[in-house]
Each structure stands twice: as C-alpha cells, then as structure tokens.
Amino acid sequence: MVSQNWNNQLNTMEENNILDQGLYAASIRAALEVDFLNNREEVRMYATSLYNAMMWAKNHTVKVK
Numbered sequence: 191m192v193s194q195n196w197n198n199q200l201n202t203m204e205e206n207n208i209l210d211q212g213l214y215a216a217s218i219r220a221a222l223e224v225d226f227l228n229n230r231e232e233v234r235m236y237a238t239s240l241y242n243a244m245m246w247a248k249n250h251t252v253k254v255k
Contacts, residue, residue, distance in 0.1 A: 210245070217241040 214237070221227065221237035 210241075213244055213248075214241050217244060 217240035218237045
C-alpha cells in the first residue's frame, strides 16, 4: 500500500512536471560523496531522500521579516 501510494505520488509529480531538476542533481551529487552507500540503488534512494528533505525545507522555511 505504501509503495503504491509512493508510486502514485511520483507519477503525479512527473505528470505535473514539478520535479526541480537542479535540486535533484544537487542531491545526487551530495549522495555520491557519501562513503557508506554501496551500490547504485542505495545512492538513488539516498538522493531521493535528500531531494525530498530539501523540497520540504523549501516549502516550510519561515521567512524572517
């Protein structure tokens, strides 16, 4: 159920073209510098997690007046 929901969210993002490619590229570069990741799948998952965290922070940052 969670996996299907996640896939639906990804498909919705792709359909709406919401993916910030520059931010995703930055998350991939950051993930490639991590020593404890052992294979391509781990790097992809870590990069996706970083991207999601950066998007969350971008949308939830309190702006100081």
